[in-house]
Amino acid sequence: MSLHTVHSEAKPPMTGRLRLIATVATFGGLLFGYDTGVINGALPSMVEDLQLTPFLEGLVASILPFGAAWGAAFGGKLADHFGRRRVLLFLAVIFVIATIGCGTAPTVTVLVAFRCILGLAVGAASVIVPVFLAELAPAHLRGRVVAQNELMIVGGQALAFVFNAGLATAFAHVPHVWRYMLVLATAPALILWVGMIIVPESPRWLARNGSVDRMFDVLRRIREEAYDPGEGQTVLRLAKEDENRPAARITDLVRVPWIRRIFILGASMAVINQISGINAIQYYGVSVLQDVGFGGNGAFYANIIPGVVGVLAVGLAMYLLKYVGRRKLLLTGLVGTTTSLTAFALSYLLIPDTNPARAWVILTCIVVFVGFMQCCIGTVTWLYMSEIFPLNVRGVGMGVCAWILWMMTFVVGLTFPILTDSLGVAYTILIFVVLQVIALVWVYRVAPETKDKTLEELEHYFRTG
Template sequence: MPETQVNPSRTEPPRRQEMNGRLRLIATVATFGGLLFGYDTGVINGALPSIVADLRLTPFLEGLVASILPFGGAWGAAFGGKLADRYGRRRVLMILAVVFVVATIGCSIAPTVAVLVTFRCLLGLAVGACSVIVPVFLAELAPSHLRGRVVAQNELMIVGGQALAFVFNAGLATAFGHLPHVWRVMLVLATVPALVLWIGMIVVPESPRWLARHGAVEKMFQVLRRIREDSYDRREGETVLELAHEDEHRPAARITDLVRVPWIRRIFVLGASMAVINQISGINAIQYYGVTVLQDVGFGGNGAFYANIIPGIMGVVAVALAMYLLKHVGRRTLLLTGLVGTATSLTGFAVSYLTIPEGSPARAWVILACIVVFVGFMQCCIGTVTWLYMSEIFPLNVRGVGMGVCAWILWMMTFLVGLTFPVLTDALGVGYTIMIFVVLQLVAIVWVYCVAPETKDKSLEELERYFRAG
């Protein structure tokens, strides 16, 4: 009898693609949106002292200038995903790159605080939209076994952008700190990565998932062939097409769906609490006002700008460490560890500020050490885990709207922290303001310990069954 011929395409598993050159280029270009996110949230840290002096800002106006970007970010996050679903991830990212350029130039030439606030809000819209579009775009382009690595690159670019902003602020303060308008140069530098994003997106393909969902099937297969290169397997395209058809026939979720069903309502409360916990540590008070605080505790001249680079570098190291730890340590364990670490380091900050005499050389260095430890615990254990947690707990039918609302809450909390910090420090002093964050961290520890389940190594279906069972 003749031997039966076996079709290898039906029996061999798809080849596992390594990070090839084309995929690496696509990920690098797309994550320039994350770099802009980081730079634009970090640059205000060093620019604020110059802005306050140049435009004669009150504590409230100082808080408004710093916090209006996350206010715009909340609405950019709320609507950015919908725009990307309708017009395509690539096209919307190209438009956002133009918005980045226009808003950045507008901020840098603003003659009054009203104009500066307006363009900072517009910049926030672009930052917020990028915060939800870029991770989705990367997740849809990457093969499943590389998805975590590719999406995590965006987090590294965000903290890298913040660190870059701190370095440039220090250099510009040293070279041109005597000029009243040095803050304008600090802000305008963000046009460079924005132009790189726009030019780079010209050659980056559209998401295969979006193309399939909008009927461009042949183009979807072409994109997969391009980005998979030698490891291309047509079965992956067929899977993408099948999922796109499922999306097409699934009714759109509404915000009311998050509160109408009791077990989904419990998930929403948990997700919203994670968004709040992400911000009540006061991380963005440090990100926005770090140089101001360091000047206040004793770093004279440009020393505060250079000292501020150290927490920026710690943020990059902490996110890289989180990428490793998440493979081995539970989300709940990391989150509780991070909250204990932030509460302890903030307590050290407040006690040192209140007890070490002004003028003592030790005061500045002890408080800087507390800030560095705080940033390490925050970025490694809280910042990374809360975003991951929110992405895992929602069931598929409300995942998009659930993440959108939670992102909105997170950005609005960022706005409130940034707006109130200078007002509180003006009224209470830095030490007692930091103690408010310590109390909030203690409340968060109790909440996570009593309410938050472990999600590591559980499939999305297992988590849904868990929440359904109450």
């Protein structure tokens, strides 16, 4: 049966139990978003309180994605060995311990160490949660359930911006207000831990590890009245195929020429996801807005607007992907980010500091940039990477691409304050503009369309060149 087959019978709706499981599991995504976004508002008071140099400022912000790269690299293997649920329970504990460690860190060294540990949990969650949700959801609900995690990620970032603004106002004269901002992530971490105690294990993992009776029991509880015994047999068959399939190695990505072409394409998408400078805005947005003229706590409240736009943009992407090709969205997004970043740099250079409109013009540029980035590039690059790899190397291919993406996030986060200190904000933004133009040309010349093509058709396309 091809993936184009259309079933005429009505699909059962999402059950209350599945909705609860998805909500609990995606608290891992919310923590991902909050922990990457909270540093945005915490840095100004952190720089003052701990006397951070530009290098240390960049290190504190970027060490989390450095840890996340390694968490993403090994998280999937741990989940394969110990189970998705058990590893997510363990990650919830790491989130709690590392968050408290960050909030109470007496020195920069301790803060960096706990931020790195927190990054390990963030990276592992970024890989495990989507897999866990995909294995629990029926096929017709898989896209909706997995996309909920992306919404929770950008929602967590927006939540961090809102709490940052509230705490900056409530504790305006407290030098260590950044500690309260960081430690708030303990609450969702505890919710994740408590929730995962009652969440069942993935049926696919149970079947692959010989727990057949538990697998059928989980399917019955999740599907409720829509339970189909044939689905359990399908899960058993797929688990048997997984058992007989040799484990893929990293060398498989470069050994075969047509797979090597796919790997280069996937790795390039991981790079494109980050060279827009989106994480420079997410990590240093408040500092940039203070620099362009938003005084007092105005920068904290202005920073909420891009966060909300990011959430709306992901929602729009979920709608557009039903009708618009991946390639067209990517090209549209790159044109949008290139144009908005150029306008940002020119406004910074040409509008006088004394002009009150300067801050609002630059904020508008940031909002437009975030909208194009989250809608057309951020969502699409992850989807693109998940579609192009053939089944036998999909896991290792996605793992390596996730590692590259997080390492690029680390590089951008580390170098942004150093570059702005030596070149200024405008010329640093122009570097991202040049990178966006290169990415635009590359996507136009190289990236194929993947929408409405089965995975088998895509594999045939790459095999035949």
